[in-house]
Amino acid sequence: MNDLTQLTYQLDGHVATLTMNAPPVNALTRTLNDELTLALDRISEMDEVRAVLLTSAGKVFCAGADLKGRAENIKVAGDFSAHSRRTRECFHAIRECAKPVVVAVQGAALGSGLAMVASSDIIVVSDKASLGLPEVDVGLLGGCRHAMRLFSHSRLRRMALTGMRVGGEELYRLGIAEVCTTPEDLLPKAMEIAQTIASKSPVSTRMGKHTLNVIEDMSLRDGYRYEQDMTAQIGKTDDAKEAQRAFAEKRAPVFTGR
Structure with a gap:
């Protein structure tokens, strides 16, 4: 997949690692959005891939929507609807990928980042990770329906209405994450799970x-x-x-x- 610019692809055995790399905070730009959808659609049809490990470079997993880029791309009638559709399909591409997706979250996953995590099959976090819905602070909504797959009624509403973040150790305590480990051990632990999946039929x-x-x-x-x-x-x-x-x-x- 040499045509990717904000996403890297690496095949290790039967596990494909997708690493988001859109500095400084891996915001979901239009480019990253489209590349994630494209890569996952391709992986669905690649016999050599049996499991996917989704992660990101840097200290932040994904800080959410690229608000600046969205403003630049929404100029005429129809642009907002097209943007919304493109974003939805990115999350659906994770959930509907034919291969199981293990997500490794090393830092904050906010808004769109939380939706990516919730769309994955198995969640592994570091003790520096957190999930949050900070859109209330900028007059928006984002990721609440996806977050309902992870959080209880009261906790979700507290997050959405206050901007509260839930840290890695709490995510593990709540049973949302399968593993909470150090940042150094995050990828090895996630890869271990992905390789176990890849060893099955x-x-x-x-x-x-x-x-x-x-x-x-x-x-x-x-x-x-x-x-x-x-x-x-x-x-x-x-x-x-x-x-x-x-x-x-x-x-x-x-x-x-x-």
Whole structure:
């Protein structure tokens, strides 16, 4: 992916690391927004990638929307609607990426940054990380619906109405983050989880993530029925048959993604 300018791509085994690099605070510029969407859409169709590690360079994960850039790009009728659509699709690209996304948050993830974190599958944070919705201080809203996937009713409203931030250790205590570690150990811990995912059947993790996305807003009855149907489909794949043979033969499975 040599055409990326504010995002770097690196493949390590079957794990693709995407690193946001838009100094000084990794604000979600139009360029970064479009590059994230493009990279994740490409990764969805790359057989060599089985898991994604999303992180960023510098001390701030993402300070939110690029307000200056947005003002420069919204000049005529239709520009604001186009901007809003582009931003939505960036978050959806993370959630709908066919490959599971592990996010490593080293610093503040605010507004749009929080929405990126909430759109990921597994969250790993450092003890310097924080999630927040500071838009109340500039007369805006942003990321509240995504934050509802992470926080309780009262905590979310306190964050949205006061600008309060929630730190890494509290995110771990609340069960929002899987790991809270030092900044130095953040990427190794996140990579360990991503590599574990990548060691599983790619067809199983791909269909598993898709199923989890679909049933999230379903009733218990409909959601479990859908899950049962998808289980039957997964069970017909070569990878499922290989996993069962390997289990019986007490050996490591060799997956082909079919």
